[in-house]
Amino acid sequence: MALDAAEVRVAITGELFSAPRGTTAPTDASSALDAAFVGHGYVSEDGVTENWDDSVDNIIAWQNATTVRAARTESTLTLACSLIQTRGSNLELFYPGSQVEANLTEWKIDVKPATSDPRSFVLNVVDGSDIIRIYIGNGELTERGEVPYQSGDAVMYPVTITAYPDDNGNLMQKFSNSSAWGEDIGS
Template identity: 70%
Template sequence: MPLVASEVDIAITGELFSAPRDTAAPTDASTALPAAWIGHGYVSQDGVTESWDDSVDNIVAWQSATVVRAARTESVATLSCTLIQNRGSNLELYHPGSRMAASGSEWMLEVTPANADPRSFVLNVIDGDKLMRIYVGNGEVTERGDITYQNGEPIGYEVTITCYPDADGLLMRKFSTAAAWGEDIAGGSDEEGDAFTAVEAD
């Protein structure tokens, strides 16, 4: 693999969006999301973390007590971040199942015990003119951090979104405008920049 500095990407900015699960899924990284997708605004300086927690059981052979195989028994994908814009949609996301309502000229959130609130999510990640989009068709807030009210610090809503399989059995889809995503892949180009030629099996 050649050393190509332009293929080192940085998540300079972006935004997390959510929508009802029946909302049409995005099909690329660059098309603007329709109005049904709610943007959740600023995230804390820690950004958004994509995590994969795999549980693996080692299978040990009788002979020599040697590990001969590993069986993956569980695989959990999550997105986590702290939302720092104090807006109604963020409060509703943090308090699953609770809804914001008008209260005269003000607003009120009647907080209930957390209920199931599955949604679809999109995370846009931007590095200059390169765009990456992560689409989660079936996700839900499953963990919440503490809310701290403190002078000098933004009020933040820390959420962890667990990704469940969607109708196609996928946990997420990832799109990118970066040409490097096609490098070293059949139909892309090899390390010398020559096009790959597909070879059919006999």
């Protein structure tokens, strides 16, 4: 059956996690993550966006000025969201190369110029009992947005994570426990 509303997914909840690059990768959608993965908590109501930025150059033939082929020259995968929990792991992600430290009975972060901080990332997307797990084995924070401090709104840390090929050449792996993923797939 081609039309099946039960196969429509809604990202009702979930969470973004990160760990040092090289941390044991997940192998399915629902097993517990390695303890090194730290959750980044609540994300703004806009959720998380998976984005592909592909550049394609058309090859034009002299005859009839017709496009005869296209060459992909660039393909970049990013995940973007706004973290809305102000916690140490989010501050350290947003300010790469800086660390939250104890300051007598309080805390501080000396914000340094951003440095390279490659990590592994997991995004769990949950719709009832159906889970989609996205794993990026080699990613890095590459964009930071404005941090608003205003009455009536949460302080947000807008982040964009860029995926690089991992040791196996993968930008990401996706897992799901949904049987719909196997629909229409030959064995």
